[in-house]
Amino acid sequence: MSWSENDIPSQHGRVAVITGANGGLGLATAKALARQGADVVLAARNQTKARVAHDQIRAAAPNATVEIVPLDLSSQESVKRAAADVLAGHSRIDLLINNAGVMAMPEGRTVDGYETQLGTNHLGHWTWTAELLPAVLAADAGRVVTLTSIAQHQGRNLDPANPFLDGRYDAWRAYGNSKLANLQFAIGLNRRLQAAGSRAIALAAHPGWTDSDLQTTTASAGGGGLFGRLGGRATDVFGMSVERGALSQLRAATDPTAQGGSLYGPLFVSFGSPVRKPLAPFGIDEGISRLWEISERLTGVPLDVAAQARRA
Incomplete structure (x- = not known):
């Protein structure tokens, strides 16, 4: 069964917070939600692009309320500051969409010392979600949607002793690990929401083979290797x-x-109308358990859903 933007129900009165909404998938998501009446918050690192995105959304949805919040997911300080800015203006978040990410980057470290891809794609969103969860719980059946990728199939459960692949780094392997972490995060968060008796839910999504900004960013950063260059050209066509x-x-x-x-x-x-996809259960419980332990240890940020739900 096909599903399109026309199937989105009215979002009037709802608040959507979207990371990486200054371009690509995030901008397309923000436009679609704004056209259906949602108030959208663009959380983005590049403020020049964010202002252009703001104007594009207003052009597509003239009556939309659009805000910009500076956010650099590779910096835990920036994440916490941006979350505080969002909470200062919104006591309720109906849709928290963890969309931003980097792909197949050369080996590097964030300002906090994390491997770049895991630090940005997962650990940044871990703290972002933990900080904003009270507002999600305050909504009537809020949702947290985290973007994963087909590449999660090549990922492996994080190694507690070496989550950054030190000494054996491969750009695509690290990307796959970060995208598997995104999927595990969504499933683990939903389990905790259910256990806490919350009406909020968490889900994951992947865009298939999409001509997004990631390919351009990867190439400009010198990442991806031959596979990245060939994949980028194929994506341009197909x-x-x-x-x-x-x-x-x-x-x-x-x-x-x-x-x-x-x-x-x-x-x-890689293409087609969006549908619910089957999940492979093998190893998921161990992966989620490792992810929670490693993420809390590295960031120092607990994600205690039960405690937050009791306070909601």
Whole structure:
């Protein structure tokens, strides 16, 4: 069954906070939600691009309320500061969409000493979600949607002794690990929300083979190797548009029938209408357990859903 932007129910009165909304999938997601009446908060690192995105959204949805919050997911300090800015203006978040990410970057470290891809794609969103969770819990059935990737299939559960792949770094392996962490995070968060008796749910989505900003960013940073260069060229020719690629996370965020703990992606893996995808259960419990222990240890930020739900 096909699903398109026309199937998004009215979002009037709802607040959507989207990371990486200054371009690519994030911008397409913000536009679609704004057209359906949502108030959107663009959390983005590049403020010049964010201002352009702001104007594009207002052009697509003239009556939309659009805010910009500076956010650098590779910096825990920036994440906490940006979250405080969001909470200062919003006591309730209906849709928290963890969209931003980097792909197949050369080996490097964030300002906090984390491997760049895990630090940005997962650990940044870990702290971001932990800080904003009270506002999600304050909403009527809030949702947290985290973007993963087909590449999660090549990822492995994080090694507690070496989560950054020191001494054996490979750009695509590290990317796969970070994207598997995104999927495990969504499932683990949903389990904790359910256990706490919350009406909020968490889901994951992947965009399939989409011609997004990631390929350009990877190439400009010197990452991805030969596979990245060939993949980028193929994506230019065969990849879905960002508008079509964004439908997976839009369906996860807005479909009234969507169930927590689900993964949404294109019907034919890399392309097609967004559908609920099967999840491979093997190793998921151990992976989630490791992820929670490693993430709390590295960031010093606990994600205690039960305690926050009791205070909501």
